[in-house]
Amino acid sequence: MNEQDLRRLLTVSVEDVLPSQPATASWERARHTRRSRRAVGAVALAVALIGGGTVAVLRPSAERGPDLAVAPTVEPRPAPPVVRAPDELTFPPDPLSRLGDPATVALSARPVRRALALFQPLDQDYRADGPVRILGDDGVVRSLDVVTPAPTRDDGGNEAAAVKPGVLSPDGRSAAFAQTNELIMVDLTRATVRRIPLDGHLERVVWASDRVLVGGEGQTYAVDLVTGAPSKLDVSLWDLVAPDPAAGREAALIEVGGERDGLTLRSRAARTGTVRSEQKVTGAALPVPYQVNDFYGQGWLHGGRLARAAWITSDEIDGAEGVAVLDARTGAVAQVLDLGRDRWKGCCEVLGWDDEGAVLLRLQPAAGVVRWRPDTGEVTGVARDLPGVVALAG
Known part of the structure; x- marks a missing residue:
């Protein structure tokens, strides 16, 4: 108009x-x-x-409503397949940092509700330097006074500390110590001890759902947690990977062993140890010249991923220390933490995974515990100055 x-x-x-x-x-x-x-x-x-x-469009209002525009979602960049450990570590606050504190109470006087970790102090000759320490979820450090586990021995008489990664149960309520001719079970919530007679030089322990697997070079026993009855199982505890606690009693047992081009990942039936499948460990995802040469120490499963310490070929040296994360179904090496060349041989055994999917490991010669997050590549310190052996709850 x-x-x-x-x-x-x-x-x-x-x-x-x-x-x-x-x-x-x-x-x-x-x-x-x-x-x-x-x-x-x-x-x-x-x-x-x-x-x-x-006018309203041309003249800004002092009482303009909130801007409801949604910011674009930024997906985090995945970590590269190889991460180098930093020269200097930061140490954010962590409950495990108290492992270095002296014990203030005996376990018999104050049992734990749940233990976060065990620590066996060692002297310069790698012999026990005082009682085993127990860090409870209440932050109190206790001494294990109800039993004194002896060092383990192999067939040649070589000794090692009784505390090893894997002796503490995933729920933090019990500990199992391999001994010569017996397995010692300690209920940390009641401060009680049970001894199960077995034959042989027993050195390693792996918790597997409703059983404890214990053995040495020539034999492995599966001990029922309720009855204490043992049965023999055809698996090697030196290659066996600790199962994921959430996997259940029928989850397959995984072994990783071999050297260089002969590295294999083997799946076995949980109850009988019968081989189900076998895959070659491959490193196609790693940049040249990186590769895994050999594994050592305890391996650990977390969902579909497997973490274990390894000797690797890096871009600096053949035989560097590292930690590898594998696909537990295919054997493909997905990521490697390069710990460099200036380490002790066998310095950095993996201690397990935390609830957030990070790998915890020892770090020598710094005598500390380190957390590596494979999803982001972040590496941070957890605890300093721990001259001894550490075992974490699962």
Whole structure:
């Protein structure tokens, strides 16, 4: 509607009904006038709304509503297949840092609700330097006074500390110590001891759902946690990977062993040890010249991933220390933590996974515990100055 039309409507709206016209014509004229006035009002309202909206757009309001625009989602970049450990570590606060504190109470006087870790202090000759320490989830460090586990011995008489990664149960309520001709079971929540007679030089322990697997070079026993009854199992504890506690009693047992091009991942039936499948360990995802040469120490499963310490070929040396994460189904090496060349041989055994999917490991010669997050590549310190052996709950 243009200006001329608007003027005509305003003129009509103010016209009076002539008295000389008949009533019918007057009513018709009055009806026409009311309709015109309504049209004028509608036009005026539209003009006001349009003008006001234009002003509102051009003039910012002091009471402008919140901006509801959604920021674009930024996906975190995946960590590279090889991560180098930093030269200097940061140490964020962590409950495990108290492992270095002296014990303040005996286990018999104050049993734990749940243990986070065990620590066996060692002297310079790698012999026990005091009782085993127990870090409870209450932050209190206790001494293991209800039993003193002896060092383990192999067939050649070589000794090692009784505390090893894997002796503490995944729930932190019990500990199992391999000994010559027996297995010692300690209920940390009741401070009680049970001894199970077995034959041979027993050196290693692996918790597997409702059983404890214990053995040495020539034999492995599966001990029922309820009855204590042992049975022999055809697996090697030197290659066996600790199962994921969430996997259940029928989950397959995984072994990883061999050297260089002969590295293999083998799946066995949980109850019988029968081989189900075998895959070659491959490193196609790693940049040249990186590769895994050999594994050592305890391996650990977490969901579909497997973590274990390894000697690796890096871009600096053949025989560097590292930690590898594998796909537990295919044997493919997905990631490697390169710990460099200036380490002790066999320095950095894996201690397990935490609840957030990070790998915890020892770090020598710094005598500390380190956390590596394979998903992000972040490496941070956990505990310093722990000259001894550490075992973590699963």
